Amino acid sequence: MATVETADTAVAEESGVRRRDFINIAAVSFAGAGAVATVFPLVNQMNPSADVLALASIEVDISAIEAGQAIKTSWRKQPIFIRNLTAEEITEANAVDVAELRDPETLAERTTAGKENWLITLGVCTHLGCVPLGAAQGEIKGEFGGYFCPCHGSHYDTAARIRKGPAPANLEVPEHEFLSDTVVKIG
Ligand code: FES
Incomplete structure (x- = not known):
């Protein structure tokens, strides 16, 4: 038992x-x-889509990027920042006297008509090629609220235009096109 x-x-x-x-x-x-x-x-x-494997273009779903947020992706092996500007950041960018800029460009010239809130740039400092801070949550954005390159102290504004420091030019805007309200093709 x-x-x-x-x-x-x-x-x-x-x-x-x-x-x-x-x-x-x-x-x-x-x-x-x-x-x-x-x-x-x-x-x-x-x-990477099939396109990026051919180093031609990428298509990015931007639907989850809220105003005030940015993401980093890559295209042709270079970092890309995609930023959804807030109304305040757009106002700030448009309030700048373009004639006083080192690399004079308006926000409208750097974005797509009707989609001025979408700022798409290379994440490559135009001084010596470091990756600036400001795209990831919590990173410092520099004195002008855009991006800050910690290598030698370049400050970019909310349109990613150079405002202070040694960089000679604005962050480059790559060729891009909106395929819909939520998908952008870069390249
Ligand atoms: S590489 Fe950015 S400031 Fe020198």
Whole structure:
């Protein structure tokens, strides 16, 4: 009888262990799925399409970039900043006397008509090629609220125009075209 009880207990314990294992495995699986779901949109934005493999152009889904946010992606092996300017940042950029700029350009000349809030530039400082700060959340944006290059202290404004420091020119705007309200093709 004692043997039977022990066997039953062993079976029960084994079954309990299996249940616990399953619960643990299930929890890990759900955690894994959650992590994948969280990371996927970020990875997806940087995922090279067939076009980028040919180094020709990329298509980027910008639907998740809210006003005041920016993302970094890459095109032709160079960093690209895509920034959704706030109304205040647009006003600030338009309030600048262009004639006083080192590299005179209006925000309108650097963006697409009707989509002046979308500022798309190379993330490459025009001084010696460092990647400026300001596109990622929490990064400093410099004295003019755009981008700041920490290598030698170049400050870019909200239209990514050079305002202070050694860089000779504005951050370059690559050729781009909006395929829809939420997809932009660069290159
Ligand atoms: S490389 Fe940016 S300031 Fe020198």
